[in-house]
Amino acid sequence: MVIVGAGPTGLAAANMLGLLGISTLLIERNPDLCTFPRAISIDDEGLRVCQALGLGDILLPSMRLGTEAHYISGPHYLARVAPLACRNGFPLISTFHQPTFERALLQGLERFPHVHVRFQYELVNLTQAKDEVFLSLRQPDGGRQQIKCSYVLACDGGRSPIRHMLDLGMRPPSLLPFSRRQRSERSQSGAMQRWLVVDCAGDDDPSNAIIFFCNPKRPAVTVPAPNGGRRWEFMLHPHEQPDDLLRLERIQELIMQSRRSQRHWSAGKPACVIRQAVYTFYATMASRLFRHRVFLLGDAAHLMPPFGGQGMNSGLRDVHNLCWKLSLVFQGNASPHLLASYQTERVPHVREMILFSSALGHIIMPTSRRAALARDLLLRGVVARIPPLVESLREMRVKPQPRYKRGLILPATSLKHRHLPGTYLPQPQVLTLQGRSLLFDDLLCSGFALLKLSGEANQAEQPLMHPLWSTLQPRYIVLLPPSSTLKTHWPEHITPVVDSDGSLRSLFGSSQDTYLLVRPDRYILGVFRANEEVAFARRLIRLLSP
Template identity: 25%
Template sequence: MELKQHYDIAIVGYGPTGVTLANLLVKQGLNVLVLEREPQILQLPRAIRFDAECMRVFQTIGVAEKLQKELVPGPGMKFVDAEGNLLITWERPTQKGIHQWSSAYRIHQPDLEATLREHVERHPLLTLKLRHEVYKIDEQPEQCTLFFENLANGTLHQATAKFVVGCDGARSLIRRLIGTTFEDLNLHSRWLVVDFIVKNNSNDLGDYSIQFCDPQRPMSYIKGTGQRLRWEIMVMPEDDVQKLTQTETIWQLLSAYIQPENAEIERAAVYTFHALLAKQWYKDRLIIAGDAAHQTPPFMGQGMAAGIRDAANLAWKLKQMVSDDQHSDLIESYHSERISHVKEFIEGAVSFGKIIQNYCGDHEYQQQVSQLKNFITPTPKLGKGFIQQTEEINGQIAPQFILAQQQLSDDVAGYHFCLFVLPEFQSEIEELELHELEHFTIIYANCPEIMQWLRENHTHAILIRPDRYIFGKASSQQSIEQLIKATHLYDVITH
């Protein structure tokens, strides 16, 4: 084995979660090793949706402008019964909202991954090893030693890192080393997923996704980017799964909606959709994120988005952990904040899945449909963690504002803590010398939208974390100085 190199963070897995995390870590000056067993991006459609919050993460990384050329806003989803009667409408506005991005976007996952990889692979702090597989990790008090094989030639290698993050998918090695079990959220079903490249608009059912709640054969229609189209078809008890993926069977199943002369099949595969949540996301210096930590059915389009949120929550905390090992509670907060947040989305997907898969029209079913009839995308708060627990606003995602010269507030804030404050408190800020704090941005409320936001929340200052979630606010009961002290992340300036 060669002499081992040392890194701040090692990431196992280089899918959307891993590459997002790598981008955010090197942006903060951390030395990062990425180990990925595959030789290149899998050139097949997989995730085809993400939301405005994810777009803000990509904006922070610096790829939003490029991604816009590849994205199409998606307007939402409709649920219909076997006769075509509308059951549920889930609107996702295409106009820009409080995040200054559309509610949801359609994407071809290989294109997204390529953009994120291209951006981070230029960075000198990233060491990328494709076709390398981790087979062992030794944990020591101050670091971990990773043992991995170069699959191209069979040579064995070592490296050390302060922390190891497993973004290595549903069969995660890192999760197994942590030793956690799953909470089962009670949805496991097999579906045939077929992706098409269409030749014309003959079989275009519109921009809305459509869930066909037909007890004879539940199906989903999802429009992708460009000429891509996806149909998901539930596997029924009487199906011969071996025959289900055959071309002739696919065209027969979808004969009412799409024909061979109008499209070609890009891929067809049977997947088992799961609703699972790992009970523990970290142990000492091992951490998991993305599909390694949670698996969600696709009925809300939140699988990949959840992993992006994991990366955004974790990256700035790892920076603090590398700088000061005393802040071990930050990793605990990653688990406690994210697990309740992602659970709400998984439970939402399970509720939708049961409606799609179990259509029966009885009273209980109609009640479920009625409760979701005009569904609005949830915006869960973070679970208890690195936020002040005293106010309802704390732990919520903050809006993004358009500042002078059309600047977006996230761009001005950078990947730092940011204090939004009324202008009349500028003298107090100057006395505290907050401008001298590293990795800290101050934005004065010089536009009506920020002033209104502060006053609606009965405060003169709100402190936002690097992941754009609200840490806390200053009010008559708490000064700005006390708010900053409560983070415990900065040297308190005394006079």
């Protein structure tokens, strides 16, 4: 396996493949990791992927966990996003320092003797055969090296040379049936924006909130970062030249103008600017996410505005979706046709995230005074008076929820459970046999899991007998109610846990003879009753090996 690009997505993929025991080469054309921050926001799903990489204990202490998001128009609050829910085991909004994040991911690769990293190696060309990919690499001394591998993961950024080699174009997603020409016209007019991005150190602002300044004269955002850091972002108007806004005195002026609109603002000290740059934000995705044996992940596959904070998080989701499928294929437990489900599953969710981020930007960051006034009237005059809508905004339920409707999913035969396949399994705290409280995913490791209810702590559980289970080797977990007392002796094939808050048990209703098969990326693959085991296993075998 070869991964091209040592950004967050490529490094995460290398760690995931390392955990799965797959021999991997990670190449990066630059001499080292990037030294300045680009991404800054990570959500609960992204943190759950970090946990799956086995690096949660290393990564989380360096992050600023549990931030809020405030939307301000002049002196008024339009909305506050302050989630209390913790469905995936982590806060919904957190911030991080990307160089620190990437360095920890790189150090994580030291766990795996079968994963190798080569800096200053640049991919020059690749060709694909039926069962292999041939790559031509430029070495640090300028010489060429020819290698071959089974698959290539292109994590080489928004300008992805590999995407160009594969002749895969980028286009803005749409829910409407626009023609390619119409989409091209839309991409030229409305799918890109220029923003000044400023990173500061030694910040004295006490706010722990991401603040959106919804001012049509100059839309802006400020994001608190770990260790006294803060990011500022300011929209450029079409007539403005980047060189003018990149001047330090102009940056200080913009920051001071924004800070004066904050209720807690005080004179403070000038911002300590450590980096400034002008970026163009796009809303676009590749026409296909793979071609034969080469897969696009992260920015190579999709680019989105930063308003939803979903750019890097979407790359982490790509990694978690694809790597375990590659492992199944390498082990001979699935046909290579299974890998097409990467496209089937990820494209709809990526499209939703791009449209969500774009719509959020249009709503909260219009440059038209009339549009801004209409927005203010709607949010302050209508939405603020409807408690369910206020709660929905506070808990960030407007964000598209993870759900796969097609792909490696088996529809339930029971109407009672038809909503479960394809959904993301919640992650509560559970109590183990040894009396330890831990996050549920820590029991699952990197494989499949079979979940079942148990009404009483001493109830006997019989193993499933179909040969498929010895192939997939799922962790068999019995969920006990909070009132249960764990007994000291359970069959070796069972891991009993007390579902402390009942969120896992609630998925079953009262069906104690029902099993949930959970994929390694924590999505529910299917649901079946004990008397449906054989039929379910046959359906799954057909899905894995068409």
